[in-house]
Amino acid sequence: MQRKIVAGVVQIQAFSFELEKNLKLALDLASQAYEQGAQLVVFPELFDSGYCVHPKDAKLASHLESLSSPTLQEMHAFAKQTGVVLVGCGIEKEGGGLYDSAYIISKEGLVGKYRKIYLWGDEVDRFERGENYPVFEINLGGVKVKVGLQICYEVGFPEGSRALALQGAEVLIFSAAFSQRRGYAWDLGSRARALENGAFVLASNRSGSEEHPYSKANLEFAGRSKIINPMGSVVCEAQSFNEVLVAELNLDMVADQRKEIPYLRDLSLVQSLKTHAS
Numbered sequence: 162m163q164r165k166i167v168a169g170v171v172q173i174q175a176f177s178f179e180l181e182k183n184l185k186l187a188l189d190l191a192s193q194a195y196e197q198g199a200q201l202v203v204f205p206e207l208f209d210s211g212y213c214v215h216p217k218d219a220k221l222a223s224h225l226e227s228l229s230s231p232t233l234q235e236m237h238a239f240a241k242q243t244g245v246v247l248v249g250c251g252i253e254k255e256g257g258g259l260y261d262s263a264y265i266i267s268k269e270g271l272v273g274k275y276r277k278i279y280l281w282g283d284e285v286d287r288f289e290r291g292e293n294y295p296v297f298e299i300n301l302g303g304v305k306v307k308v309g310l311q312i313c314y315e316v317g318f319p320e321g322s323r324a325l326a327l328q329g330a331e332v333l334i335f336s337a338a339f340s341q342r343r344g345y346a347w348d349l350g351s352r353a354r355a356l357e358n359g360a361f362v363l364a365s366n367r368s369g370s371e372e373h374p375y376s377k378a379n380l381e382f383a384g385r386s387k388i389i390n391p392m393g394s395v396v397c398e399a400q401s402f403n404e405v406l407v408a409e410l411n412l413d414m415v416a417d418q419r420k421e422i423p424y425l426r427d428l429s430l431v432q433s434l435k436t437h438a439s
């Protein structure tokens with residue numbers, strides 16, 4: 162029996178500080194995905210707060226474990242009503258630190274979270290770095306699938322995706338606010354991470370633009386959200402500012418592709434040889 166799931170990837174034009182407006186738009190698109198059979202839906206990086214919100218990072222941050230913020234409460238309510246598993250990405254606060262964190266919410270609540278490790282530009286002044294590459298198993302209609310989370314700039318760091326794949330991740334999820342100026346890196350990196358790990362990639366990016374609060378420069382986002390198969394082929398790509406992609410993922414393709422080009426097997430073999438030689 163084939164292992165199949167249906168996944169949705171949301172692309173939105175979010176606006177700085179417009180939490181209620183951004184969340185409504187994201188959940189409206191998630192509803193469209195649900196109507197098309199999606200069991201898993203992914204949102205972009207900092208989709209609710211907007212990306213260029215530096216002066217109010219702390220005010221816009223949430224405690225993920227408590228699901229106490231309006232964003233998390235509404236996402237949880239949506240998950241309970243529909244059974245859809247949601248992947249969001251927002252500003253997390255814990256103790257005195259702030260993090261750029263991706264997280265998974267199911268009808269049961271918070272499944273888990275990942276804190277961005279490779280910070281871009283002035284993110285190093287805004288956020289603390291994460292330290293771990295967790296893999297999460299989620300149940301989608303009776304199909305258990307292992308997923309790993311990455312954020313934006315990290316699409317260019319193969320080490321993170323590889324660490325997740327070596328732990329068994331079959332689906333690599335990228336929430337992003339990737340710029341138009343460097344969109345070529347987004348396009349190539351997302352496909353490369355799929356091919357070299359023999360994994361599906363769900364790549365959710367921002368569209369539109371925001372003004373940097375200090376430099377006043379206008380940041381244009383690339384859009385071009387994608388669903389990519391384990392051979393590195395783009396299954397579908399967003400064309401509009403606000404759009405949701407939905408596709409069926411045959412998870413058996415993961416094992417098949419990892420046999421066809423056994424990168425993970427041979428990497429483990431070489432590592433074992435080096436350890437034995439030492």
